Every structure is written in structure tokens, then in C-alpha cells.
Amino acid sequence: MRLLAAMSGGVDSAVAAALAVEAGHDVTGVHLALSEAPATLRTGSRGCCSREDARDAARAADVLGIPFYVWDLAARFRADVVDDFVAEYAAGRTPNPCLRCNEKIKFSAVLDRALALGFDAVVTGHHARLQDGILRRSVDADKDQSYVLAVCTPQQLASTVLPLGELTKAQVRAAAAARGLRVADKPDSHDVCFIADGDTAGFLRDRLGAQPGPVVDALTGAVVGRHDGAYGYTVGQRRGLGINVDGRPRYVLSVSPVERTVTVGPAEALDVRTVRADRPVALKPLQLPRRCEVQLRAHGMVHACAVNAAAGGWRIDLDQPARGIAAGQAAVLYDGDRVLASATITGAD
Numbered sequence: 001m002r003l004l005a006a007m008s009g010g011v012d013s014a015v016a017a018a019l020a021v022e023a024g025h026d027v028t029g030v031h032l033a034l035s036e037a038p039a040t041l042r043t044g045s046r047g048c049c050s051r052e053d054a055r056d057a058a059r060a061a062d063v064l065g066i067p068f069y070v071w072d073l074a075a076r077f078r079a080d081v082v083d084d085f086v087a088e089y090a091a092g093r094t095p096n097p098c099l100r101c102n103e104k105i106k107f108s109a110v111l112d113r114a115l116a117l118g119f120d121a122v123v124t125g126h127h128a129r130l131q132d133g134i135l136r137r138s139v140d141a142d143k144d145q146s147y148v149l150a151v152c153t154p155q156q157l158a159s160t161v162l163p164l165g166e167l168t169k170a171q172v173r174a175a176a177a178a179r180g181l182r183v184a185d186k187p188d189s190h191d192v193c194f195i196a197d198g199d200t201a202g203f204l205r206d207r208l209g210a211q212p213g214p215v216v217d218a219l220t221g222a223v224v225g226r227h228d229g230a231y232g233y234t235v236g237q238r239r240g241l242g243i244n245v246d247g248r249p250r251y252v253l254s255v256s257p258v259e260r261t262v263t264v265g266p267a268e269a270l271d272v273r274t275v276r277a278d279r280p281v282a283l284k285p286l287q288l289p290r291r292c293e294v295q296l297r298a299h300g301m302v303h304a305c306a307v308n309a310a311a312g313g314w315r316i317d318l319d320q321p322a323r324g325i326a327a328g329q330a331a332v333l334y335d336g337d338r339v340l341a342s343a344t345i346t347g348a349d
Contacts, residue, residue, distance in 0.1 A: 001120040002026045003161060006110060007060060007068070009053025011176050011183045012125030012164060014060040018179050019163040020123045021064050027123070029061040029068040032110065034077040035194070056183050063180055073109055080104035082194055086207050089231040092255045093328030096148070096298060097192055103151040111156055121159045129165030130157060135283055137337040140168040147298050150332040150342035154283055201232035201240075213260025217245055218253055218269060230255045233262050236270060236324025251324075271321035277331040277343035278313035286333075286341050288314070293334045296325050296345065307333060313343050 005017035007029045020027045031054050054070060061068035081101050088095035106124065114122050127138035128146040135157060138144040152160070164172060169188075176184035195203045208231055215225035225243040227233065237252040241264060250264040275296065280286075289308045294316055296303065304319040316331060325348040333340040 002118065003028070003121055003123050004110075004114040004117075004119040005029045005066070005123040006106060006125075007031050007057040008125070008189075009056035009060075009183070010125065010189060011173060011181070011186050012127070013057070014064075014125070014181050014183050015167075015172050015175050015179075016123050016125040016161075016163045017060065017066065018064055018175070018181070020161065021066060023163075027064070027066045028119070029057065029064070029066050030110070031057040031068070031070045032077075032105070033070050033072045034074055034105075036074040036078060056186065060181050060183060063182075071110070071113070073105060076109050077101070077105055077194075080109075085192075085194075086204060088328050089204050090208055090257060092230065092257045094234040094326035095328045096330060097194075098298070099148045099151055099330055102148050107149075107152045107156045107160065111159055115159060121161050123161045123163065125164055126162055127164050127167075127169070128162055130160065130162050133158060133283075135339040136165070137334075137339075138165050143169045146337075146339050147295055147330065147332050150283075150330065150339050151281055153281060157283070201229070204231050205229055211257075211260050213262070215241065215243060215262045215264055217250070218263050218265035224250075224264070227262055230257050230260050230262050235326040267323070270323040270325075272323070272325050272348035273318050273321055274349045275316040275318065275322075275325055275331055275345060276310065276313065276347045277316065277345050280313050280341055280343040282341040283339055290333075290340075292340060293336075294318070295332045295334065296322060297329045302334060313346070 003020050003025045005020060005027050007013045007017055017027060017029055058068055081097055084100055085095050085097050111122050126145045126149055127140055127143040128149050129136040135146055135149060137146045173184050211229040213227055213230060214223040215227055217224045224245050233252045233255050235252055238249055241250060243250060248266060251267055251270055252262060253265045253269055254263045289306060291306055293302045294305045303322055306317045308315045327345050327347055329345050330342050331345050332342045
């Protein structure tokens with residue numbers, strides 16, 4: 001097959017490209033330029049878009065002996081990922097930018113362009129498995145990325161190759177070292193790639209301005225603090241509240257941007273039994289009602305549940321209560337290690 005390898009500059013995508021080459025495919029590497037102001041990108045390994053990454057991707061392609069290009073998708077990334085990130089926080093939701101990047105950039109813009117150019121599929125370094133059109137968890141549970149791939153449609157996954165799903169991260173690093181790839185020991189990326197200093201609240205404040213308001217204790221209704229912007233808080237947050245009520249820890253229970261109110265309370269007040277979600281994407285026809293498991297945030301626990309159809313989406317009733325469930329995150333349904341479908345969380349009770 002003629003394959004386009006999306007090369008981020010990290011060890012995973014480099015090894016994925018190498019395995020595709022060794023499988024006998026005609027492989028071309030591409031790195032995505034996602035910043036309209038490259039000089040503002042962070043250095044080091046804190047994100048997947050550091051200034052060194054393009055050079056690392058180019059060097060890996062050179063070692064593999066494959067053509068290599070850089071595609072400028074900065075405007076699309078800003079509109080579909082960065083602007084969406086800001087708008088979601090402004091509305092009181094907690095977005096997952098990596099999930100949105102997969103949905104709008106890597107498995108939409110890149111895949112569409114690749115197919116238009118005559119490629120048969122796109123190769124990525126995601127840790128997940130594809131078997132006969134079924135998306136499954138990686139064998140490496142700690143690195144599994146099926147949650148952030150669950151937004152992809154069956155048509156998108158049909159044109160995707162995921163070579164790393166049967167490998168642990170340690171095996172990936174060993175494979176890179178054995179092939180002379182300098183990224184073998186490169187640290188994993190983390191944090192939001194387009195926030196250079198990791199200060200999400202500051203990033204949002206620069207774009208939304210100061211919007212001061214009260215921090216209200218749910219137990220008493222009393223104002224127990226002030227904030228500069230409700231958008232800087234997310235459900236389940238404990239750190240950074242700057243309040244001391246009765247010596248007991250408080251957590252963010254809800255965020256109301258219109259009223260500019262952040263409501264806090266004890267940990268047990270975070271418990272929810274029912275989750276509502278809309279805009280479902282099913283990888284195979286999903287018959288409801290259904291018993292299955294659901295994951296409610298990246299790297300979160302899996303909960304046994306019953307899923308029923310509701311207006312525009314699902315009602316998910318959990319067997320045991322869950323905490324810290326935020327609107328804007330994805331609810332991903334699993335049958336064992338198999339992804340069934342995903343939807344966007346709109347609320348919880």
C-alpha cells in the first residue's frame with residue numbers, strides 16, 4: 001500500500017513509520033506545522049509541538065530513507081482546536097484538545113488530504129489496535145489511546161494503520177534504538193501542546209479577559225472566596241482554589257460562566273450516578289439499551305453501566321458512583337477491550 005506516515009517527532013510515530021516501511025509499504029512521512037507563530041512554541045518535551053519536533057521527525061525520516069514533507073495546518077488547528085478549546089471553557093465545559101485534534105486534524109484534515117493525493121491510508125503512532133475494523137485497547141494499558149481515537153468514524157478508521165497496538169512502550173523504545181532512531185529515549189509528550197508554559201488559566205485569561213466572581217460553598221450558600229474567571233476551573237478541581245472554610249477540603253462542583261460563579265463542596269458531593277451525552281459516534285451499529293463499560297475521561301477508570309437512548313444521545317446509568325465528571329469530555333463505551341462508541345458529555349447527576 002501507499003501510506004502517509006504522520007510523524008510528530010516522537011518515538012511512537014517514528015517506530016510506526018519504520019514498521020510500515022519494513023512491512024513493504026511505500027511510505028512517505030509528513031510533519032504537521034500547527035503553530036501560526038512557531039517562535040512561541042515550547043522547547044523540550046512538555047508538548048507534542050515543540051520546536052525540536054520537526055527536526056526530530058525529519059531526522060527519523062532520513063534514517064528510514066523515506067520522502068518527508070511538512071504540511072502547514074496552523075490555521076485549521078487554530079480554528080478547530082485552539083479556538084474550540086477557548087470557547088468550550090468560556091461555556092463552562094472542559095474540553096479535551098487531544099481528542100479534538102484527532103477528530104478535526106489528524107483523522108479529518110490530514111486523512112482527507114492524504115486520500116486526495118492518492119495514498120491508501122495514514123499511519124500513526126497511537127497506542128491502540130485495529131482488527132477487522134474494530135478499535136481495541138493497546139496491549140499496554142498504561143499507554144492506551146483508544147479513548148482519544150473513539151471519536152473517529154468507521155470510514156476514517158478504515159483508512160488508518162496503527163502498528164503499535166501490540167507493543168508496550170518499552171518495546172517501542174527498544175525498536176527505535178535497534179533501528180538507530182535518535183528519538184528512542186525522547187520523553188513522552190504531555191500537557192496541552194499549544195500552551196507554552198503550561199498555565200491554562202493564564203492562557204484563557206489572556207483571551208477571555210478577567211471575569212471576577214464569587215466562589216460559593218454548596219453546603220452553606222456562603223461566598224467563601226473570589227476568582228478572576230470561572231473558565232479557569234473544572235469540575236473535580238481541588239488545587240488552586242485559595243479557600244479555607246472549616247479545615248475540610250473543597251472541590252469544584254460546578255462552573256457557571258453566565259453567573260460567573262464557581263460552586264465548591266466536599267468530595268462526596270462530586271458523586272454522580274447518571275451521565276448524559278450527545279453527538280454519539282458508533283463504530284458498529286449500537287443496539288440500545290445495552291450493558292457495557294464506560295470511560296469518562298482520558299486515563300480515567302472504567303465503570304460498569306447501562307446505556308439507554310435519550311434525546312439526541314444517551315443516558316448512562318452507572319452501577320457505582322463516579323466523581324469529577326465534566327461536561328465537554330468524552331464518554332467512551334467499551335465491551336472489554338473493544339470500543340463500541342463515543343459521545344460528548346453534556347451533564348451528570
